[in-house]
Amino acid sequence: MSIRRQKWIFILTLILIAAFAFTSCQKKEQKVEKVQKIQVITTLFPLYDFVKNISQDKVDAVLLLPPGVEPHSFEPKPDDIVRINKADLFIYTGPFMEPWAADILKGLDNKSLIVVDSSKDISLMGEKGKHGHDHEKKKEVHEKEHRHSHEKGHKHDHEMDPHIWLNFANAQKMVDHILEGLVKKDPTNKELYSKNAEQYKSKLNDLDQKFKETLSRCKKKIFIHAGHFAFGYLARRYGLQYVAAYGFSPDAEPSPKRLIELTKTMKKHGLKHIYYEELITPRVAETLSKETGATLLMLHGAHNLTKDEFEKGVTFISLMEENRKNLEAGLQCQ
Amino acid sequence: MSVTIISVRELSFQYNSAEVLAEVSFDVTPGDYIGLVGPNGSGKTTLIRILLGLLMPSAGTVSLFGRSSLDFREWYKVGYLSQRFMASYHHFPATVKEIVSMGLLSKKRFPKRMGSSDEMAIEKALECMDIVDIKDKLIHELSGGQQQRVFIARTIVNEPDLLILDEPTAAVDPETRERFFNLLENLNHQKRTTIILVTHDMGSIGKYASKMMYLDKRVIFYGTFEEFCRSTDMSSLFGSLSQHLICHRHE
Amino acid sequence: MEMIDFLSYGFIQRALITGFFIALLCSFLGFFLVLRRLSLIGDGLAHVTFGSVAVALFFKTFALYVSIPVVMISALGILRLIEKAKLHGDAAIGIVSSLGIAIGILLASLAGGFNIDLFSYLFGNILAISREEMILSILLSGVVFLVIIFFYHDLLSVTFDEESAKAAGVKTRRINTLLFLLTAVTVVLTMKAVGILLTSALLILPAVTSLQVSKGFKASLLISSLVGVLSVIGGIFISFWLNLPTGATIVLFNFFIFMLVFAHRRYNIKKRRLL
Ligand SMILES: [Zn+2]
Numbered sequence: 001m002s003i004r005r006q007k008w009i010f011i012l013t014l015i016l017i018a019a020f021a022f023t024s025c026q027k028k029e030q031k032v033e034k035v036q037k038i039q040v041i042t043t044l045f046p047l048y049d050f051v052k053n054i055s056q057d058k059v060d061a062v063l064l065l066p067p068g069v070e071p072h073s074f075e076p077k078p079d080d081i082v083r084i085n086k087a088d089l090f091i092y093t094g095p096f097m098e099p100w101a102a103d104i105l106k107g108l109d110n111k112s113l114i115v116v117d118s119s120k121d122i123s124l125m126g127e128k129g130k131h132g133h134d135h136e137k138k139k140e141v142h143e144k145e146h147r148h149s150h151e152k153g154h155k156h157d158h159e160m161d162p163h164i165w166l167n168f169a170n171a172q173k174m175v176d177h178i179l180e181g182l183v184k185k186d187p188t189n190k191e192l193y194s195k196n197a198e199q200y201k202s203k204l205n206d207l208d209q210k211f212k213e214t215l216s217r218c219k220k221k222i223f224i225h226a227g228h229f230a231f232g233y234l235a236r237r238y239g240l241q242y243v244a245a246y247g248f249s250p251d252a253e254p255s256p257k258r259l260i261e262l263t264k265t266m267k268k269h270g271l272k273h274i275y276y277e278e279l280i281t282p283r284v285a286e287t288l289s290k291e292t293g294a295t296l297l298m299l300h301g302a303h304n305l306t307k308d309e310f311e312k313g314v315t316f317i318s319l320m321e322e323n324r325k326n327l328e329a330g331l332q333c334q
Numbered sequence: 335m336s337v338t339i340i341s342v343r344e345l346s347f348q349y350n351s352a353e354v355l356a357e358v359s360f361d362v363t364p365g366d367y368i369g370l371v372g373p374n375g376s377g378k379t380t381l382i383r384i385l386l387g388l389l390m391p392s393a394g395t396v397s398l399f400g401r402s403s404l405d406f407r408e409w410y411k412v413g414y415l416s417q418r419f420m421a422s423y424h425h426f427p428a429t430v431k432e433i434v435s436m437g438l439l440s441k442k443r444f445p446k447r448m449g450s451s452d453e454m455a456i457e458k459a460l461e462c463m464d465i466v467d468i469k470d471k472l473i474h475e476l477s478g479g480q481q482q483r484v485f486i487a488r489t490i491v492n493e494p495d496l497l498i499l500d501e502p503t504a505a506v507d508p509e510t511r512e513r514f515f516n517l518l519e520n521l522n523h524q525k526r527t528t529i530i531l532v533t534h535d536m537g538s539i540g541k542y543a544s545k546m547m548y549l550d551k552r553v554i555f556y557g558t559f560e561e562f563c564r565s566t567d568m569s570s571l572f573g574s575l576s577q578h579l580i581c582h583r584h585e
Numbered sequence: 586m587e588m589i590d591f592l593s594y595g596f597i598q599r600a601l602i603t604g605f606f607i608a609l610l611c612s613f614l615g616f617f618l619v620l621r622r623l624s625l626i627g628d629g630l631a632h633v634t635f636g637s638v639a640v641a642l643f644f645k646t647f648a649l650y651v652s653i654p655v656v657m658i659s660a661l662g663i664l665r666l667i668e669k670a671k672l673h674g675d676a677a678i679g680i681v682s683s684l685g686i687a688i689g690i691l692l693a694s695l696a697g698g699f700n701i702d703l704f705s706y707l708f709g710n711i712l713a714i715s716r717e718e719m720i721l722s723i724l725l726s727g728v729v730f731l732v733i734i735f736f737y738h739d740l741l742s743v744t745f746d747e748e749s750a751k752a753a754g755v756k757t758r759r760i761n762t763l764l765f766l767l768t769a770v771t772v773v774l775t776m777k778a779v780g781i782l783l784t785s786a787l788l789i790l791p792a793v794t795s796l797q798v799s800k801g802f803k804a805s806l807l808i809s810s811l812v813g814v815l816s817v818i819g820g821i822f823i824s825f826w827l828n829l830p831t832g833a834t835i836v837l838f839n840f841f842i843f844m845l846v847f848a849h850r851r852y853n854i855k856k857r858r859l860l
Contacts, residue, residue, distance in 0.1 A: 066698040
């Protein structure tokens with residue numbers, strides 16, 4: 001008996017060792033190629049794409065999220081922290097998108113690391129976009145009062161919408177913050193970076209105009225998203241009403257009432273399209289489509305890409321172009 | 335008629351290369367009541383598990399009712415009560431009746447259904463062990479002695495031709511033990527049920543068994559009770575005093 | 586009025602029907618599994634399903650085609666570990682399930698990412714059940730129901746004491762294989778339909794609740810299925826009234842029933858002692 005058991009344990013250990021060896025080999029191969037370029041670590045795809053556009057190939061940009069991974073439930077692995085520790089620049093969306101960032105940055109011994117919080121100076125929207133700027137002001141007052149008492153607990157009672165990049169005016173501000181960080185680390189290429197950033201910002205501006213133009217000639221002023229509440233900023237910028245099945249992150253489950261409300265809203269407004277989100281099996285969207293006969297359309301939040309999308313060379317702007325076309329169809333724009 | 339019930343030839347069994355049984359050969363004829371004795375670790379339980387087809391022997395053959403145990407299918411002819419029946423059934427949600435009914439399973443073919451004749455058989459077995467009044471109780475609500483009666487009822491419910499009992503009276507009250515041995519004697523005398531009883535209880539076995547087998551990895555002794563009492567080998571093994579004690583009780 | 590409106594939605598109907606059959610399925614199987622100290626097999630096989638989905642994504646095939654055979658083989662692996670290596674059930678389940686997760690994670694890192702979030706496969710949603718999932722759950726509970734009817738006595742005796750069942754000529758190995766394979770298919774299907782949370786909860790909670798009030802084997806089996814069905818159907822309605830996520834409500838409601846029954850039993854025991 002004991003001999004058999006030992007045999008099993010032995011085989012199992014072998015498999016595990018093989019597995020570890022395998023993965024660590026992989027990682028090493030990746031590390032070899034980097035020579036002397038500035039190491040920039042980004043957390044979400046928009047940041048990654050912005051960095052690529054500003055720097056072209058002058059820096060080595062890394063997207064922390066593996067392809068296909070849902071970002072709201074993502075937590076960096078020890079290996080990721082090692083990468084951040086060795087990097088020159090760390091760019092993240094903001095404290096509400098990456099709540100883990102603050103703790104990890106505190107624990108780093110990388111003194112020369114420049115950290116860019118891309119949400120700096122961008123006013124965040126609160127619960128479902130209802131409170132808007134008022135909320136923001138209240139929050140500031142609030143914070144002054146309570147700064148000493150409970151800094152950490154604060155985040156939880158005032159959850160803010162982290163999806164700032166889906167407002168293209170914000171996206172331009174994010175580009176500015178990234179540029180600032182890049183220049184600080186690599187002043188020699190300042191001119192190139194600034195020129196590229198300006199060009200990219202004008203592209204974002206064009207995109208913004210195009211959205212404005214398209215969405216101004218639509219029959220419907222509301223769209224239903226069977227995903228998490230990611231498009232609040234976009235909806236507000238173009239004066240649309242936006243309803244989503246979940247809250248700010250897709251880890252919760254909608255209640256039956258919520259789903260019934262959604263079908264009622266769809267029927268009431270005569271909507272023939274239901275939007276689903278990227279990366280996650282569109283179960284809820286399919287349910288609502290069955291319930292109402294609506295057609296499925298994707299609304300890509302651009303948090304992260306799938307493996308195929310990466311291989312196809314999808315960009316932030318091309319994703320938003322797709323979104324614009326899908327909104328044009330769903331909102332019955334002429 | 336006189337088909338041998340059990341026939342064992344040159345049986346041996348090794349476990350992790352340690353010898354547990356070697357060169358075991360013997361026959362059991364209908365109506366035998368065999369007391370199987372031997373020191374701890376002498377391979378009694380292993381032998382029984384091989385007879386029941388629960389273990390495969392390393393070498394040798396076993397036949398049951400004239401047929402090799404490998405293709406023996408008439409398990410309903412064999413009743414078995416393991417020494418582990420006292421194992422933890424603390425929360426098993428079965429009633430006394432449900433447990434006794436399990437004993438009828440070996441007779442059934444697919445699909446296994448219980449009919450009115452089965453109900454009667456169960457009722458009879460319950461009466462036999464005097465547990466009719468607790469038939470709807472859960473097994474874990476009963477005392478140790480009552481539990482054992484239930485398991486004995488399960489073993490005898492389908493009136494097997496061969497009963498194999500592995501230390502059934504360990505940790506049981508004297509009344510149950512007495513009732514149990516009387517029951518075995520009745521079965522043996524009236525129905526010619528063949529019985530193999532593994533026991534430490536040399537005193538009791540002397541009263542009832544017709545044959546003795548002394549096992550210590552090999553068969554040291556196998557013969558009638560009278561032969562056992564006359565055997566000088568056995569008296570040197572047990573000491574003449576305990577041999578006398580066993581044999582005296584028999585007279 | 587509100588209730589009729591509620592029942593007129595297709596997804597609610599599918600949730601109630603599928604929930605009913607999945608509850609039956611899981612509570613029947615779970616009853617035998619819990620009694621054999623294999624409570625965690627649902628959880629373990631769910632992790633294997635996770636690994637098998639990674640395999641399917643890696644080779645770009647339809648997940649169920651990979652999951653069902655892989656999880657069936659893993660279930661038999663657990664069975665053989667228990668029988669041959671004489672491991673305890675929990676240890677065997679632990680080995681196989683950690684192997685499943687390890688393979689999943691290994692493949693995820695080898696593939697360098699997927700086209701879908703792997704973890705979203707772990708969380709089916711009872712409000713988003715497809716017609717196919719509903720039909721499959723009805724068929725599968727039909728199969729399980731027939732197996733329990735035709736093999737009731739074998740299952741009872743194997744569950745009670747495997748060795749004496751074997752000595753009574755029960756094909757214990759066949760029965761075990763049947764039980765484990767049915768569990769495997771059930772876990773894959775219910776995982777996809779309602780997610781890991783409900784799957785492992787429905788395999789354990791109804792069974793342990795019925796054991797608190799046990800009046801016999803058959804009675805407990807029936808009570809177990811009753812508790813399972815009541816929890817799911819009740820949970821769906823409660824989640825509507827209180828506007829809560831349905832899966833979590835079902836689990837909490839089931840736990841609530843368990844606590845009620847448990848408290849009732851403790852009260853009775855105390856009363857009996859006082860008398
Ligand atoms: Zn998001």
